[in-house]
Every structure is written in structure tokens, then in C-alpha cells.
Amino acid sequence: MKRRLAAFGAVLLAVASSVLISVGPADAAVGLHVSGRNIVEANGQTFVMRGVNHPHVWYTNQTSSFANIKALGANTVRVVLGSGKRWGPSTDVGAVISLCKQNRLICVLEVHDTTGYGEEAAAASLDEAVDYWISQKSALVGQENHVVINIGNEPIGNTDAGQWTAATTAAIAKMRANGFQHLLMVDGPNWGQDWQYVMRDNAQTILDADSQRNTVLSIHMYAVFNTAASITDYLDRFQSNGWPLVIGEFGWRFNSGEVDHETILSEANARGLGYLGWSWSGNTDPILDMATNFDPNQLTSWGERIFNGADGIRATARQATVYDSVTPGPTTPPVTPTTGPPVTPTGTPPGGSGGCTATYAVAGQWTGGFQGDVRVTAGSSAVSGWTVTWTFANGQRVSQAWNATVTSSGSSVTARNVSYNGSLAAGASTTFGFLGSWTGTNSAPTLSCTAS
Template sequence: MKRKLLALGAALLAAVASILVVHLPPASAAGGLHVSGTKIVEANGQEFVMRGVNHPHVWFTGRTSSFADIKALGANTVRVVLGSGKRWGPSDDVAEVISLCKQNRLICVLEVHDTTGYGEEGAAASLDEAVTYWIGHKSALVGQENYVVINIGNEPIGNVDAGQWIDATANAVKRMRGNGFEHLLMVDAPNWGQDWQFTMRDNAQTILDADSLRNTVLSIHMYSVFNTPAAITDYLDRFQANGWPLVIGEFGWRFNTGEADDETIVAEARSRGLGYLAWSWSGNTDPILDMTVNFDPNQLTTWGKRIFDGPNGIKATAKEATIYGGGTGSPSPTVSPTPPTGGCSATYRVTGQWGGGFQGDVRVTAGSSAIRGWTVTWTFANGQTVTNAWNATVSSSGSDVTARNMGYNGSLGAGASTTFGFLGSWNGSNGVPTPSCTAS
């Protein structure tokens, strides 16, 4: 179902002139999900980072249990494939899809797939036709701004005349706003989503300026074009430097050396606070991209295990939207601050808890002087154990836990902070320990 491009040489990826740093004006006082600077936030101002997968609903409309299965594996978002009727569908069950997302406490990214490869794929729909579809389903969408992101059209331009993407996308955004949509809008890159000619990267400001509500996020799809750390970090660096909001709306995995470097993708997304939505749950004509065997959540493929269970994967990094009670419901994040000790302090939080397991994070803050390294220790009082950790080297001796900085996050300026996280097990109770921090 995905059109994959051949890997490009490093020279092509590097042969682009520098672009000016341009900053967005402040986000409008939008209701629901909206852009604030480079971040997506909820109506209450709480940052929301997408962690989820793509689900090919239009081709498998009977697989409604997939929404619950995706949620059960830890996702906070699902990107749902819909059809306008030009190639697939029409998907006239928008209200039902939104209801399934809400029942399962998932943020719903809805996309029209018919636009894939327009200009190169003869049967593809235009972005203008995709907007007509959204207008036809406006009654199901209005009022759902807290729960729904509208991804106007999937991979809307192929490799033929990628420059047409600029006007087509700007006009689609304007038409959506002109017809009263106030949702967070998501727009995909050309070149089958991979932007290897850098049309989106070099013209992003034009698209963002076309939105009267300043409520559009750009989306890059990372497959074989993004098969090296250098290709990935260079692309993401440009958006970060310009202050442009971005999500990784699709990506695959490194099943051979020419394919997407998924480990770098998720690590960079985590360190930068970028959302990601992996392709895809099941049902691909090329099953190497399936995360489950025949939609069965108990049969995760290699790709499924990487994206759900990896150190920067969904289970380790997803946080439920606060509109569903994430961060405020049971279990409430619990905080145990300590005064500065040896030049730093540590704050321990339980960010999620389930039967037999929990997720926590620890924030390390330098005191009044810069530090070059840190060590955090605590003692579990209720028999808990740490089973996995990221952004720190964690070891245990009985109930005593020691966490030391990595090479990249040990040096902190005065008052600066960094965080590390972990997964743990518990039985009976999960009391909050008091951590101590020592600087070096």
C-alpha cells in the first residue's frame, strides 16, 4: 500500500542552500488541539505528543476492535485511513470512527488516502477534492476539535512537478478555514510524503502563513529516503531551527540496510518532543510493514515489537491526552521533590500505572552552579523493581536503585534540567520514594 522510493545518495541530501530562520507569530487562542510554537497543545495548554500507529480502516472497516487493541498496547493516537470515494470508500462512517477513538481514549487523526501520489498516480484525487470530502462530513467533525486532527490528504503529490504542492496545499488550508473548520490541520509533504526534493522543507512558511488560525502542523513520512542518521537529523534540524511545527506522520523500519532507520527516528522524535505515527497496524500488501499478524495484538511482528516495546517506543513514551484524564486521572502523577544535594536535586514521578507495572520519570535539576555529571539514588519501600530505562544508566541492588547520566545529558547549566524515564514492576502497593542527587 505504500510507494517506497529508492534511497538517495548523501550528496543529494546535502546539496541544498541554507534557509533563513523565520519565526511563527503566536498561535491563535484556538479551542481544542492547536499549535503553540513548535508544539501541539490541548485546549488547557498541556503539551500533547502523538505516539501511535496508522490503521487502514477504509480497507478493513470490520476491524473495529483494532482501536481498543491499539490503545491497550499503549498508544495515545491513531491515524485512520479514510477514502473520499475517488479511489477508495467513500468513508461515510466518520462519526462512528470518531466515536471509536473517543471510546478508546485515543486522539483521532483522520486522513483522506485517495490523494496519494497525485500528479504521478493517475487515479489519485486532488487536495481540492479532499477538501470537498471534508466539507461533506463537516457535521460529524464540528465540535470534535479536542479529539480530532484533520490530515487533509495523504502524500498529496508524487514525484512529478512536486512544486505544485505549494499552491495546492496553501489553497486547501485556506478553503478549510473558509468553510469554518477550526481543527488542528495536518499537511503531508510531496514526493510520496518523503520530501526528497525539499519542497515542503523550503516552503513551509508559505503553508503556515496560509492558515488564518495559525493552526497547521507539517507532516513528513520517513521511509527509504531517511535511511541514515545524517539524513534524519539534518531534516529535523531545519524545522527545529525555523520554529516550524512538525510530526512524523508515517515511517517504516530497517528490515534491510536501504530502509528507514527507525531507531534513529524514534530516538530523535523523543529527544525533540516530536510526535510520531508508525505505518501500520496490519493489512499491508507488503506484510513486512505489518505490526501484527492478521490484526491480532497477541501476535506482534518484529516491527510491532520494535515500535511498541522498544526503548523509545510507544509503551515507554506515550502519555494519554488530558482531555481523557491523562495526567489527572488514576493513577495521578505523584511527585517527590528533594532539596539540592551536592549541586543538584531530583524529582520522581509516577506517570502511568497498570496491573503489575508502571512508568516513571525523574527530573534532575542543577543547583546554583553548573554541573558536569549527576547520580540519582533512591530506595523502593514496597518491593518495586526497574525493568527498563532510557536517558540514564540504571542499576539496582536489592531495593536500592542508582541512575547515572548518559554522555549527552550530564552537563547542566545552573538551574537547567534533564529527565530520564523507566518502566517498573510492582505488587501490592507502589509508594513514591524520595530520590537523592549528587553532582560531579
């Protein structure tokens, strides 16, 4: 959205939103897949997307955004990539997926170069987008539990929108022929807003074109959807056909002619539909930024609304169960955590300085809940794994953790490294975090760290 605002003024401010639609059982699917009206995980657990878009291809240094988006309660991030036709090429797909996984986010990856094809002369075709995904296949295979491939962003403009059906069915077939088993997401034409209803009227054709019955459709809701009636009518059409739907990319009503975001949020919650708002930061028009200068402590009105408001992310997001290591379902922190100075007790295992130490800090605290951060540092020798233990003194309980496997027995807590952060060079550090509950007093525990 960010880089295309000027062009979108001429097309009713078309940006990006994702509506997930598919039909029929997905018996051949692995990982995330569609079942009836729902997106489900490999274990059959329904997953409802709650998240935002992040303009990674234009701001590749803003890697902290993944952790910040997660800390505000999101369970999904839609990541903007470039194929090299207009932006990029994004050759860091593996690193992006790692950032998503480290922060326990489902990763929706999209090629942005296709935006407005047929009307925008520089745009890539969907076939070219598929070629990009094929070039990145080694980073994607095996990530079906964590990654959704959004083949191309808003792949057809307002010129000959009817070409969308054939181009989309061919792109899906080419993805499957090249061995991709991921949940696929397909954006509509008309700069994603489908105001000519090509996607709506050909949805079944698209879904049937997937040999794995594992494709969802995506509607982008902006100025075309500026009334409650236009939104509910569109959503009703898909619901009545039994197609799962997620509203993936949409803006907010910053003036009377813009999208009715209040209806989108309330209808999504009432219908059990996912949504992905546009966008975290970095827009050419900053009215669409959720965080000023990528700073989670400087949320804009839009950011406060989508993260903290009624039917917003904080109130409705539930973490994907593939990431659960303690109790399913997160307790999300407030938008701007407040706390006193961090407390940093350390522990040294048998073996002295060659082991590891751990420091503890309360990153944010609110009524009944808090976020804890733990830093693990290797001693004078490298370590291949670590375990941190502590005992809460005031009845605190861990409800969710990331970047560590955390188990609890009463007040005693054990945190062990995961596959990607166990090996530390001498003096090197890694961090993990958790959400917890407390009443009355939230004193810091004493930590013990054991290296292996």
C-alpha cells in the same frame, strides 16, 4: 502504505509519516492547536503524539483495533479514510471518532485518495479532498479537542512536486472558509518524503496561509531517510525555525536500504517530537505489519520494537489530558499481558433484578502494574445511568481509566458512566477499563452496581 507498496518500489518505498510543523500563537484556535514548537491542548498542556496508523477504509470490520492499539500504550491513531475517488467513501466518520474517544485516543483522520497526485492517474486532488471533509462536516464540528484533520495523504507524487505549495495553501484556505477550526495536518510532496525539499523550503508560506495559524506539516520517512545524517539534517531545519514537528508515518529498517527507524525514535524522544508509525496490520507487504492478522498477541518484530522498545510507545506515550479522569499520564501495559482466569464478582443494587450487575477481570498483569476490565449489565429493565463501586483490599491504586469517570478515595473506587454508555437496554452490557498499580497481592475486589 499497505495498498501502495508495489508503486512505492519505484519511488524508494514511499509510505506515510507525519511531521507536525507550525508557527506563531494560535489565539483563534480551539481544541488542539499549535504554540511555538509544540502541539498543545485547549488547556495549554503540551501533547506529544505517540501512535500508529490503522488502515480502516480497507478493513472497516476491524473496529477492535482501536482498543488494542490503546491497550499497547498509544495515545494517537491515524485513521485511513477514503473520499470515494479511489477508496470508500468513508461515511462512518462519526463512528470512527466515537471509537477514538471511547478508547481515549487522539484521532488523526486522513483522506488516502490523494496519494501521489500528478504521478498517480487515479489520485484525487487536494481540492477534492477538501470537498470530502466538507461533506463530513457535521461529524467533525465540535470534535476539535479530539480530532486532527490530515487534509490529504501524500498529495503530490514525484511529477511537478512544485505544484504542492499552491495546492496546499488553497486547500487550507478552503477549509477555513468553510468553518473548520481543527488542527490541520499537511503531508509533503514526493510521495510524502519531500526529497526535493519543496515543503521544507516553503514551510513558512504554508503556515502563514492559515488564518488561524493552526496547521502542522507532515514528513513521511521511508527509504529516502535511511541514514542518521539524512534524518537529523531534515529535523534540524525545522527545529531551527521554531516549527513544531511530529514524525507521523514511518517504517522500519527490515533491510539496509530502508528507513533508519532507530534514529527516528531516538531523535523524536530527544527533541520531544511526536511520531505515528506505519502500520498496525493489513499491509500488502506484511513486513510492515505490527500485528499479524490484527492480533495484538501476535506482534511482529516491528510491532515489538515500536511498542516495547527503547524510545517506543510504551515507554514514552502520555495520554491527552482531555481524557484524564484520575491521574494524568498513563501507566501502559506490556505488549502481551499474562494473567490467570478472570474473577467475576457481581453486585446487585437496591431494587433487585431491575438494576445492574458488574463483573471484574484482570486483563493483564505485570511487575507493579495491571489492567482491569469491568462489564456492567442492566437487569430486567433498561437503565439510564450506572455507578460501580469497590474497595481494594491490598493497596492497589487506579492510575488511568477509559469509558468511565473514575475517582478514588484511598482504597475506595467509584466508577460512573460517561455520556455515551450510560443508557442500557434490559440485559444489555457495556465495558470500561483501567490501569492500576499493585505490590505483593492483587486480589479481586467485590463490586457493587447501582442503576439510575
